[in-house]
Amino acid sequence: MENFIHYNPTKILFGKDVVDDICQEISPYGKRALLIIGKGSVKQNGIYARVISLMNICGLEHYTFEGIQSNPTFQDADAAVKLAKEKQVDMIVALGGGSVIDTAKAVAAGFYVEHSVWDFYLRKASTPKKALPIIAILTLAATGSEMNSATVLQDSENGIKTAILNDLLYPKVSFLDPKLTASVPLNYTAYGVVDLIAHALEQFFGKGNAPLTDHYTADIIKLAMNYGRKVMVQPEDYDTRAQIMWLATNALNGTLSAGKSPGDWGVHHIEHTLSVLYDIPHGAGLSIVYPAWLKIQLPKIKEKLAFLAKHVFEFSSIDDEALGLDFITALEAFFKEMNSPISLTEAGINIKEKQRILNNLAQNKVSGMVYPLTEKDHQEIVEEMF
Numbered sequence: 001m002e003n004f005i006h007y008n009p010t011k012i013l014f015g016k017d018v019v020d021d022i023c024q025e026i027s028p029y030g031k032r033a034l035l036i037i038g039k040g041s042v043k044q045n046g047i048y049a050r051v052i053s054l055m056n057i058c059g060l061e062h063y064t065f066e067g068i069q070s071n072p073t074f075q076d077a078d079a080a081v082k083l084a085k086e087k088q089v090d091m092i093v094a095l096g097g098g099s100v101i102d103t104a105k106a107v108a109a110g111f112y113v114e115h116s117v118w119d120f121y122l123r124k125a126s127t128p129k130k131a132l133p134i135i136a137i138l139t140l141a142a143t144g145s146e147m148n149s150a151t152v153l154q155d156s157e158n159g160i161k162t163a164i165l166n167d168l169l170y171p172k173v174s175f176l177d178p179k180l181t182a183s184v185p186l187n188y189t190a191y192g193v194v195d196l197i198a199h200a201l202e203q204f205f206g207k208g209n210a211p212l213t214d215h216y217t218a219d220i221i222k223l224a225m226n227y228g229r230k231v232m233v234q235p236e237d238y239d240t241r242a243q244i245m246w247l248a249t250n251a252l253n254g255t256l257s258a259g260k261s262p263g264d265w266g267v268h269h270i271e272h273t274l275s276v277l278y279d280i281p282h283g284a285g286l287s288i289v290y291p292a293w294l295k296i297q298l299p300k301i302k303e304k305l306a307f308l309a310k311h312v313f314e315f316s317s318i319d320d321e322a323l324g325l326d327f328i329t330a331l332e333a334f335f336k337e338m339n340s341p342i343s344l345t346e347a348g349i350n351i352k353e354k355q356r357i358l359n360n361l362a363q364n365k366v367s368g369m370v371y372p373l374t375e376k377d378h379q380e381i382v383e384e385m386f
């Protein structure tokens, strides 16, 4: 078992209409808030108007920065920092999915410095020493950003998508109302389920013997598959949305890395190349990369995959390699069932793009923490993804 620190300071309010408690929960953090939102879904489904009206009732001064794109950019974060400084806000409120929350985290740290937030991500500046309080109102179950310290941004022009983690970036409070996810379209709902499964897998491939964590991981994957199938046929069902929301939060809030070191994260690293080059949704990229990565790594991870084959799918055999292959086939079949792409071709990316992908993987030194990736691995994985 690897040494670990288990720390998570985020207060979670989970359930129907929890946002109604916003005044009571956020007033300790000040009187002026910058609200960050995406490209309009929160206006269409009414939650934006509801939050604004609650903030007005409690006398909280508020400003809105609108238009954060999925696969968010550092330029938008810098522009939001400018507004936060102009208005001298006391807190950042993120109303949206992972892209909005990740931007809010960058803005919270950027508020206290004079350089671009991107310098944190490129490690050109020292890690954030101060950050404004972050409040998250989650509208899409996927990333776990609502209860973790990570933020991922990109520089589209230079083909770089990368993350930072910092204890100051845990949201102080996160509101998780599953009702807010009912309007998420089926494709993004599916990508969210894929993302949460990918988070469980990335940490599972960490070093260290941690049976409790491994069993917890297998259960999270199994439940995500069960509820993922359900949500595709009953997208309005509250209980199904609720289960998926809590599964996604737990898949990346520290619990699944206890005793496993931080995990491998090679698949996420490869997926960031796909997001930054082709702007494909994060989960859609993961359902393409994971099967390819697993096939390439099979000889090194067959015992681990055999465990998952037994505990997620209840397969049985004495041959670990056969079980490993069965796991990969079943995982791929699940992604297909969710209509999440399992090949680059399916995602509309032409085979002629192969070299461009390889160049980006090389430029960003894409690798994994436990299973390092060589140039030959890059080639095999890219080949496999088409």
Ligand code: NZQ
Residues within 6 Å of the ligand: 037, 038, 039, 040, 041, 042, 045, 068, 069, 070, 071, 072, 096, 097, 098, 099, 100, 102, 139, 140, 141, 142, 143, 144, 145, 148, 150, 151, 152, 180, 181, 182, 183, 184, 185, 188, 192, 195, 252, 268, 282, 283
């Ligand atoms: O922009 P709007 O109009 O809000 O629409 C969004 C967006 O188009 C829409 N949406 C969100 N909530 C909705 C809704 N549509 C209808 N009803 C609702 N209730 O969904 C689309 C996708 O939103 P986005 O926030 O981009 O999705 P997600 O939550 O999957 O976040 C993806 C980003 O998070 C990063 C990814 O790399 C990607 O950039 N990640 C962050 C992590 C973290 N901080 O821990 C870990 C992850 O591995 C991941 O890398």
Ligand code: ZN
Residues within 6 Å of the ligand: 143, 195, 198, 199, 268, 282
């Ligand atoms: Zn992810």
